Amino acid sequence: xxxxxxxxxxxxxxxxxxxxxxxxxxxxxxxxxxxxxxxxxxxxxxxxxxxxxxxxxxxxxxxxxxxxxxxxxxxxxxxxxxxxxxxxxxxxxxxxxxxxxxxxxxxxxxxxxxxxxxxxxxxxxxxxxxxxxxxxxxxxxxxxxxxxxxxxxxxxxxxxxxxxxxxxxxxxxxxxxxxxxxxxxxxxxxxxxxxxxxxxxxxxxxxxxxxxxxxxxxxxxxxxxxxxxxxxxxxxxxxxxxxxxxxxxxxxxxxxxxxxxxxxxxxxxxxxxxxxxxx
Amino acid sequence: xxxxxxxxxxxxxxxxxxxxxxxxxxxxxxxxxxxxxxxxxxxxxxxxxxxxxxxxxxxxxxxxxxxxxxxxxxxxxxxxxxxxxxxxxxxxxxxxxxxxxxxxxxxxxxxxxxxxxxxxxxxxxxxxxxxxxxxxxxxxxxxxxxxxxxxxxxxxxxxxxxxxxxxxxxxxxxxxxxxxxxxxxxxxxxxxxxxxxxxxxxxxxxxxxxxxxxxxxxxxxxxxxxxxxxxxxxxxxxxxxxxxxxxxxxxxxxxxxxxxxxxxxxxxxxxxxxxxxxx
DNA sequence: AGACCTTACGGCCGGCGTAACAATA
DNA sequence: TATTGTTACGCCGGCCGTAAGGTCT
Numbered sequence: 001x002x003x004x005x006x007x008x009x010x011x012x013x014x015x016x017x018x019x020x021x022x023x024x025x026x027x028x029x030x031x032x033x034x035x036x037x038x039x040x041x042x043x044x045x046x047x048x049x050x051x052x053x054x055x056x057x058x059x060x061x062x063x064x065x066x067x068x069x070x071x072x073x074x075x076x077x078x079x080x081x082x083x084x085x086x087x088x089x090x091x092x093x094x095x096x097x098x099x100x101x102x103x104x105x106x107x108x109x110x111x112x113x114x115x116x117x118x119x120x121x122x123x124x125x126x127x128x129x130x131x132x133x134x135x136x137x138x139x140x141x142x143x144x145x146x147x148x149x150x151x152x153x154x155x156x157x158x159x160x161x162x163x164x165x166x167x168x169x170x171x172x173x174x175x176x177x178x179x180x181x182x183x184x185x186x187x188x189x190x191x192x193x194x195x196x197x198x199x200x201x202x203x204x205x206x207x208x209x210x211x212x213x214x215x216x217x218x219x220x221x222x223x224x225x226x227x228x229x230x231x232x233x234x235x236x237x238x239x240x241x242x243x244x245x246x247x248x249x250x251x252x253x254x255x256x257x258x259x260x261x262x263x264x265x266x267x268x269x270x271x272x273x274x275x276x277x278x279x
Numbered sequence: 280x281x282x283x284x285x286x287x288x289x290x291x292x293x294x295x296x297x298x299x300x301x302x303x304x305x306x307x308x309x310x311x312x313x314x315x316x317x318x319x320x321x322x323x324x325x326x327x328x329x330x331x332x333x334x335x336x337x338x339x340x341x342x343x344x345x346x347x348x349x350x351x352x353x354x355x356x357x358x359x360x361x362x363x364x365x366x367x368x369x370x371x372x373x374x375x376x377x378x379x380x381x382x383x384x385x386x387x388x389x390x391x392x393x394x395x396x397x398x399x400x401x402x403x404x405x406x407x408x409x410x411x412x413x414x415x416x417x418x419x420x421x422x423x424x425x426x427x428x429x430x431x432x433x434x435x436x437x438x439x440x441x442x443x444x445x446x447x448x449x450x451x452x453x454x455x456x457x458x459x460x461x462x463x464x465x466x467x468x469x470x471x472x473x474x475x476x477x478x479x480x481x482x483x484x485x486x487x488x489x490x491x492x493x494x495x496x497x498x499x500x501x502x503x504x505x506x507x508x509x510x511x512x513x514x515x516x517x518x519x520x521x522x523x524x525x526x527x528x529x530x531x532x533x534x535x536x537x538x539x540x541x542x543x544x545x546x547x548x549x550x551x552x553x554x555x556x557x558x
Numbered sequence: 559a560g561a562c563c564t565t566a567c568g569g570c571c572g573g574c575g576t577a578a579c580a581a582t583a
Numbered sequence: 584t585a586t587t588g589t590t591a592c593g594c595c596g597g598c599c600g601t602a603a604g605g606t607c608t
Contacts, residue, residue, distance in 0.1 A: 001356050004283055005598085020562060029600050034564060036598085044359045046366040053606045054562045061366050068358045075354060077280050079347045080323045087325040087340050284573085299587060308575050313588060315573085333581045333587045 004076065006040040007069035009033055010048075014066035019056055040065075089136070092118035096129045096138035099195035101160045101235040102260045106142070113274055123195045139268060140275075144196060144258045154263040155276050160235040162197070162256040163248040167227040173247045180204035180253050187211060189230040191219050200255055201231070283355065285319040286348035288312055289327075293345035298335055319344075368415070371397035375408045375417035378474035380439045380514040381539045385421070392553055402474045418547060419554075423475060423537045433542040434555050439514040441476070441535040442527040446506040452526045459483035459532050466490060468509040470498050479534055480510070 009026060013033070016022040023030040037056070041048045048062035058066060093110055097103055103121050110119050122138070129141040146154055164183065166173045172182060185207040190198065192214045202210065211228070213219040223230055223243055232248055242248070250256075262279065264272050288305060292312070295301040302309040316335070320327045327341035337345060372389055376382055382400050389398045401417070408420040425433055443462060445452045451461060464486040469477070471493045481489065490507070492498040502509055502522055511527055521527070529535075541558065543551050 001283065001352070002358065004280065007355075007358075018562070030562085031564070031566095031601085032599055038564090044362050046363055048362075051563085054564090055607080056563065060369065061362050064365055065358065065362050068361060072351065072355045072358065073280070076286075076351045079281065079286075079344065079351060082347060083323050083327075083340055083344045084325055086343055090339065297587070309587085310576085310589075310591095311574050314590090317589090330588085331582085333583095333589090335588065 002040055002043055002069075004073070006036055006043070007073055009036050010040055010062070010066050011070050011073060013037060013056075014058060014063065014070075088118075091116070092120050093140060094120045094122070094138045095140045095142070096122050096124060096132050097142040097195065098126050098129060098144050099123065099142075099160070099197055099258065099260070100193065101233065102142040102157055102262070104235070104239045105158060106140075106262070109278060110275070113278065123193050125199075126196065133263065133265060139264060140272065141263050142260050143263060144260055146259075146261045147263055151266050152263050153266055153269050153272070153276060154261045155279050157260050157262040157279050158235065159257060159259045160233045161258075162251050163232045163234070164251060165223070165230045165232040165243065165246045165248055167229075168245065168247055169227055170229060170247070172249070175249055177250050177252050180251060180256070183229060184208055186229055189213065189219065189223055189226070189228045191216065196258075197231070204253060204255060281319055281322055281348075283352070285315055285322070286352055288315050289319055289341070289345050290349050290352060292316060292335075293337060293342065293349075370395070371399050372419060373399045373401070373417050374419045374421070375401050375403060375411050376421040376474065377405050377408060377423050378402065378421075378439070378476055378537065378539070379472065380512065381421040381436055381541070383514070383518045384437060385419075385541070388557060389554070392557065402472050404478075405475065412542065412544060418543060419551065420542050421539050422542060423539055425538075425540045426542055430545050431542050432545055432548050432551070432555060433540045434558050436539050436541040436558050437514065438536060438538045439512045441530050441537075442511050442513070443530060444502070444509045444511040444522065444525045444527050446508075447524065447526055448506055449508060449526070451528070454528055456529050456531050459530060459535070462508060463487055465508055468492065468498065468502055468505070468507045470495065475537075476510070483532060483534060 012022040012026050013019060016025055019033050020030050023033040044065065046061050047059060048065055050057045050059050093114060095106060100123060107119055107121065126143050129138065129143065132138040133141050142157065164178055172178060184205040187209045188211065190210040190212050192212050224245060232242060291301040291305050292298065295304055298312050299309050302312040323344065325340050326338060327344055329336045329338050372393060374385060379402060386398055386400065405422050408417065408422060411417040412420050421436065443457055451457060463484040466488045469489040469491050471491050503524060511521060
């Protein structure tokens, strides 16, 4: 079986065309490369080169060998990477969620229950979450509906209720309750990465413009320095300081209240049993 | 990139379960194997083993690594074989024919025109010939019709006419010409490996039985020692001694005369140009 | 003369074996 | 005590570099 250094050197010779050039790229003396190519040819047992007096070229066999060598080298090079990736995935719990709120509760809980594991979270849409759960991208996902499939284990993990967050000067700031439609058409400040809330507000308020902020600090500054309406939720208020100088008004549409469900694959039941028990 | 000897040794350890056993199978001292497994683990950078005081087992990472190693080793092992096969196929002209007769003319011609090449012949049916021409199994084929496809180069390479070969005592031995139907129902001696003639005679003489002989010598002996009818062709007579004590009577059916066409792929036109010119 | 390949010779590093030790059953 | 795995030490083969030589443009 040809050794790797021979295959590497053949691949380099194919790439660079001359022994001298290839040897230089390999940080190898040119005579060494010459010898080794001869050795490889001998080992395979068929001519790989056409030899003029001072020129060396691959023949068809040589080109084939070099291509196969490249493939094999790539594969071997991939082994370490694959194993490291596998190890990392074994050591991390990747949690995909449809909205930020569940992260606030689950991350501390996971860290406590699985102190040796890395916790990785990602917010994305629910079709992607389900796909990612199956292909191993996520070990746990949080949806805002309960999946029916029997291959899943799931349990409720909290609710979240949406409020309008209005400046006191707003024309509707004194109302006790509002509908999405009441403010449809006004411009809203909105954080990015809020999961399904983003799509929902767009759907319920098709005439509004949403001014997306990527940075939390910037968002807070603009909220307190402007009269633009925005949103808040009960869960956010439970975890973070609620902004002063803002009136929060419940939204009556049923879509403004979400229930979250934590889901994992049945085959991972054992690993996450204590987590589900704790919820 | 892990060296092959490390991958081989890991694969052996996976196969045999203990270092001692694996080392023995590898013709290697056990301490060497111990060291090398540690080295591989270090190189990949993740734990591959669970270590008790005097026991060593693969963990999940280790099993994955060993599987990937086996795959890579198989691939590298296949390189030399593939290249040798490729070289051999480059050095042989494989000729597939639909009947034996074309071989008698073409084999000497090929040997003469391509003295460095091995000539390999095979008799099979025409659908297989065409398939084999495309997948590289055959470089040349002989059909008994001219293919229309523009991807082929083809030219006529002879005809062959079938005769009944009857003992003088046969009731029809004095006829000048006969049809297949005239002898339909009688038992015939027939050589095996006669290509499309086999199917044709069965089709034209559905009530006859054909007594197939695999050995040429046996066939000749039985022919001269029996009164069983058989066949002969003009081409066979041109190349071999025709049997004495046999009357040969032309067959009038048009299927009894075949024209042969030598075919190669257009892309091999250059290689076989002189062959087609010689025909 | 410069670029390229091959052959010859000697050094050195890395993988191996032997030996010695520790731990289990 | 027999089996298994780890550590320590020295040998040796194989791969490499340097040097020298040949061929082509």
